[in-house]
Amino acid sequence: MAVIKRQTKLSQLPKRCKHKPIKPTHLLKWDEHRPEFRKFILLHLIQVVGAYRSPNSKLTYEKLINELSMNMGGIVKLQVQIYVENLIYQGYLAESYLGGVITCTDKVYEELRTIDKIIADKNKENCGEAVE
Amino acid sequence: MSEERGKGDHSETPLSNTLSSNDKYLPDADLSMVALPDKMDEPSVPHFRDKPVQHLVAGFCLIFREYNECEYWICEEKKKGSYFVQWLEFRDSKPQKFHRMLSNRNGLDVENRKRDQALVRYLHNRAGIEKVEISQFLEEVGIFIGENRYDLSPEYDETSEEGNNTLEVNDESEEIPEEKKEELIEILKRPNLLSFIDEALYERSPDDGFIIGEVESKHTLNFNCVGARLGLSTINTLKGASSIGKTNTANVVTGLHRTKKVGSLSDTALKYADDLHNIDILYIQETLEEEFKNKETRLMSADDGGFIAETTIKNPKTGEFEVQQTTIPVKTLVTTTTAIELDPEFASRNFIIPVDDSEEQTKRILEENFKSTEKKLQEIKGEIDFNTKYVDLKDSYSLLKTYTVLIPYESDLLEIFPTSNPRARRDSKKLMQLIKESALLFQFQRCRAELNDLPVLVASWADLAHAIILGGPILEATLTGFDKRLIEALPVIYELIDEKGYVTTKSLHKKLKKSSKYAWQILNFFEDNGYIYHDSDTKRLYGIKGKAKVYIKTGAREYKNLLLAIRNIDWLDIKNKEENFIKEQIPNSSHQVGEHIYLPHYDPTAPNKVVYKQTPIHSEEFGIYQNKAIEDVKTSDSNSEILKNESRNIESDKLVKQSENVEIDYRNLTAIEKAILTELASFHKHTIGSLIDELKSRFQTVEIRKTINDMEGSGWLS
Numbered sequence: 105m106a107v108i109k110r111q112t113k114l115s116q117l118p119k120r121c122k123h124k125p126i127k128p129t130h131l132l133k134w135d136e137h138r139p140e141f142r143k144f145i146l147l148h149l150i151q152v153v154g155a156y157r158s159p160n161s162k163l164t165y166e167k168l169i170n171e172l173s174m175n176m177g178g179i180v181k182l183q184v185q186i187y188v189e190n191l192i193y194q195g196y197l198a199e200s201y202l203g204g205v206i207t208c209t210d211k212v213y214e215e216l217r218t219i220d221k222i223i224a225d226k227n228k229e230n231c232g233e234a235v236e
Numbered sequence: 237m238s239e240e241r242g243k244g245d246h247s248e249t250p251l252s253n254t255l256s257s258n259d260k261y262l263p264d265a266d267l268s269m270v271a272l273p274d275k276m277d278e279p280s281v282p283h284f285r286d287k288p289v290q291h292l293v294a295g296f297c298l299i300f301r302e303y304n305e306c307e308y309w310i311c312e313e314k315k316k317g318s319y320f321v322q323w324l325e326f327r328d329s330k331p332q333k334f335h336r337m338l339s340n341r342n343g344l345d346v347e348n349r350k351r352d353q354a355l356v357r358y359l360h361n362r363a364g365i366e367k368v369e370i371s372q373f374l375e376e377v378g379i380f381i382g383e384n385r386y387d388l389s390p391e392y393d394e395t396s397e398e399g400n401n402t403l404e405v406n407d408e409s410e411e412i413p414e415e416k417k418e419e420l421i422e423i424l425k426r427p428n429l430l431s432f433i434d435e436a437l438y439e440r441s442p443d444d445g446f447i448i449g450e451v452e453s454k455h456t457l458n459f460n461c462v463g464a465r466l467g468l469s470t471i472n473t474l475k476g477a478s479s480i481g482k483t484n485t486a487n488v489v490t491g492l493h494r495t496k497k498v499g500s501l502s503d504t505a506l507k508y509a510d511d512l513h514n515i516d517i518l519y520i521q522e523t524l525e526e527e528f529k530n531k532e533t534r535l536m537s538a539d540d541g542g543f544i545a546e547t548t549i550k551n552p553k554t555g556e557f558e559v560q561q562t563t564i565p566v567k568t569l570v571t572t573t574t575a576i577e578l579d580p581e582f583a584s585r586n587f588i589i590p591v592d593d594s595e596e597q598t599k600r601i602l603e604e605n606f607k608s609t610e611k612k613l614q615e616i617k618g619e620i621d622f623n624t625k626y627v628d629l630k631d632s633y634s635l636l637k638t639y640t641v642l643i644p645y646e647s648d649l650l651e652i653f654p655t656s657n658p659r660a661r662r663d664s665k666k667l668m669q670l671i672k673e674s675a676l677l678f679q680f681q682r683c684r685a686e687l688n689d690l691p692v693l694v695a696s697w698a699d700l701a702h703a704i705i706l707g708g709p710i711l712e713a714t715l716t717g718f719d720k721r722l723i724e725a726l727p728v729i730y731e732l733i734d735e736k737g738y739v740t741t742k743s744l745h746k747k748l749k750k751s752s753k754y755a756w757q758i759l760n761f762f763e764d765n766g767y768i769y770h771d772s773d774t775k776r777l778y779g780i781k782g783k784a785k786v787y788i789k790t791g792a793r794e795y796k797n798l799l800l801a802i803r804n805i806d807w808l809d810i811k812n813k814e815e816n817f818i819k820e821q822i823p824n825s826s827h828q829v830g831e832h833i834y835l836p837h838y839d840p841t842a843p844n845k846v847v848y849k850q851t852p853i854h855s856e857e858f859g860i861y862q863n864k865a866i867e868d869v870k871t872s873d874s875n876s877e878i879l880k881n882e883s884r885n886i887e888s889d890k891l892v893k894q895s896e897n898v899e900i901d902y903r904n905l906t907a908i909e910k911a912i913l914t915e916l917a918s919f920h921k922h923t924i925g926s927l928i929d930e931l932k933s934r935f936q937t938v939e940i941r942k943t944i945n946d947m948e949g950s951g952w953l954s
Contacts, residue, residue, distance in 0.1 A: 140917065140919075144917045147910065148914055150910055213901075213903050216902045220896070
């Protein structure tokens with residue numbers, strides 16, 4: 105789901121605010137992370153986002169960090185926060201929906217597919233090398 | 237003053253500015269024109285029907301007549317180039333407006349059939365004055381104004397107060413700002429409006445009551461309530477065993493409409509209810525079996541034109557008691573009952589809405605009930621705004637307008653109803669009513685036009701589908717008088733008869749494991765309705781002693797499902813009829829007949845347990861709609877548990893991982909699928925057993941197994 109199904113508030117229909125996300129304090133080189141790791145994070149991300157699909161609950165920045173930290177086995181929240189900040193900056197997460205609601209963008213799903221391909225190719229290569 | 241003087245006597249002598257302006261600033265309410273200076277030779281104010289014309293800031297009022305201790309006046313005001321007309325009723329010299337203002341480009345002196353008809357209708361409905369008399373009066377008023385327009389019109393009408401000048405024709409929506417109105421209309425324009433309604437009824441604070449499930453009941457009740465607002469009145473009885481949520485359903489649905497709650501329906505109570513004109517629905521909290529036999533309840537049907545209440549009052553002059561009659565206008569009634577059998581006369585006028593007492597529904601309600609603390613917390617913390625949709629929906633209803641609904645496929649409906657059952661006469665009306673109500677609710681999505689100044693709305697095939705799919709079970713319950721308890725009991729009775737040759741209260745009460753009184757009531761019902769009868773020969777044959785009644789089947793009447801007959805409809809044909817009708821009757825219309833309808837399906841993963849799926853008209857599903865979604869869920873669950881448990885144990889140790897060469901659509905994953913994929917992406921190796929161990933705190937083991945199985949089936953896992 106690209107957009108969280110949320111309670112429609114007539115006065116506050118989910119519109120993106122047009123402002124640039126703030127540059128995170130620790131800029132990570134996301135693309136240089138291992139694909140498996142990126143996949144792990146992104147999958148966790150869509151899980152949390154999915155869990156907040158109910159119209160009665162909205163996912164906020166704080167909730168996302170809490171949930172992610174808990175789901176990933178109690179990772180320190182500051183650490184998670186760095187990743188969330190970076191993901192927002194890179195456009196995987198859109199924070200600026202009105203009311204502080206956070207959701208993931210199409211980029212997440214596209215990236216997941218790309219990663220699957222990368223992993224598959226990498227494994228093929230490895231297999232090839234092993235045979236040689 | 238004489239009539240002649242009133243009629244244009246002084247049309248050439250304009251009123252002096254000073255004098256008329258004195259009166260003009262009298263407030264609306266103060267119509268005691270006694271204080272008028274009488275010093276001029278010329279009558280300063282024109283008279284109509286022996287009463288001085290009352291000047292208002294931007295117009296005037298003319299007397300009509302006295303009736304039932306009330307005075308009725310008509311008043312015309314000019315604001316920003318439009319004329320606004322309305323009736324005023326004076327009781328004890330207090331004016332009451334009892335309908336909306338009608339606006340028109342012309343004043344009352346220019347004939348406008350639509351406006352005049354509306355005026356006649358309003359007053360007739362309010363006061364009961366004959367329509368002919370009102371029409372004549374309007375004619376007279378027209379002539380009078382025409383002759384005296386100059387005297388009557390205020391001098392500086394164009395500079396009149398700002399403010400409500402831009403009053404719309406529909407002044408109920410007056411308070412809603414334009415922007416909000418557009419948003420509300422957007423709601424009514426949603427193709428899946430029913431889904432929105434469902435959510436609105438569900439997303440409510442736990443204290444206010446909410447509805448989960450009950451798809452047919454709530455939508456039918458809601459249709460009827462929308463109808464009430466727009467002039468189609470019905471009686472709705474929510475029928476079912478005690479404490480299964482009848483009152484809740486009624487409360488939440490009627491809460492969307494202008495409703496008056498009453499404890500009982502007595503003559504006096506109704507008569508002194510002065511707000512009857514501002515409400516659409518009378519909600520009688522609980523009706524006992526005996527009460528259905530009361531005349532009051534019965535006569536509240538539209539066919540009977542309302543109910544005449546007779547009460548005694550003490551005449552203060554003579555000190556004696558007199559009988560006073562008041563006509564209670566027809567209102568839509570909503571009531572609840574636990575009675576098994578309703579008075580047949582009442583039942584036939586009624587929409588009997590059975591309340592869902594199935595196990596699934598109980599489960600749904602229990603689940604919700606045990607979430608109340610969570611919901612409350614969310615409410616306190618301000619994380620949720622529970623009522624938004626509900627309030628928006630309520631507001632949006634006020635934007636609905638009255639239309640005459642035309643049904644293009646009427647003749648096709650004829651074949652649906654069994655002619656063998658005379659009750660079909662009334663029930664066919666009920667079906668039509670539901671179609672109209674659905675069209676009215678979806679009016680922003682239907683073809684609208686004006687024919688001869690009369691606003692019309694063309695009902696769509698989708699409205700028939702709504703009426704049948706949502707209203708069908710209710711119509712059926714009404715047609716047969718059955719509710720779920722009875723539908724369930726009938727096969728049991730037949731089975732007993734087939735087995736033993738007869739059924740008695742005793743055998744049924746043993747079989748149903750319910751009280752013997754319950755069994756007796758049920759048998760009584762079926763005997764009255766001719767499904768079974770007491771046969772003394774059989775009693776003798778089997779040697780049954782005592783008073784016990786021995787029932788056997790009647791040959792003639794077996795329970796037939798009306799809905800089955802309805803399902804044979806050729807939907808494409810209906811749609812063609814609709815398109816042709818629009819083409820022929822409303823040639824300028826650019827309206828496109830839709831291809832889809834949203835049908836409800838129970839889905840345990842949705843918060844409100846129901847999803848509305850877009851279904852094209854060509855779809856197979858359409859012809860054979862049944863509550864099968866519920867059964868599906870049930871069977872798949874039980875299957876997977878029993879069948880797969882065994883075989884799975886052996887495979888539990890096998891390693892699982894995500895297949896590499898399969899593209900997965902990450903957008904459309906269920907929660908379990910996501911969880912499984914995430915686990916597999918973590919840095920542990922997983923077997924089916926370890927996956928289940930990992931996830932069983934969050935999901936049911938059965939579901940996890942089933943999902944793994946499905947994912948393997950689609951090649952995602954290897």
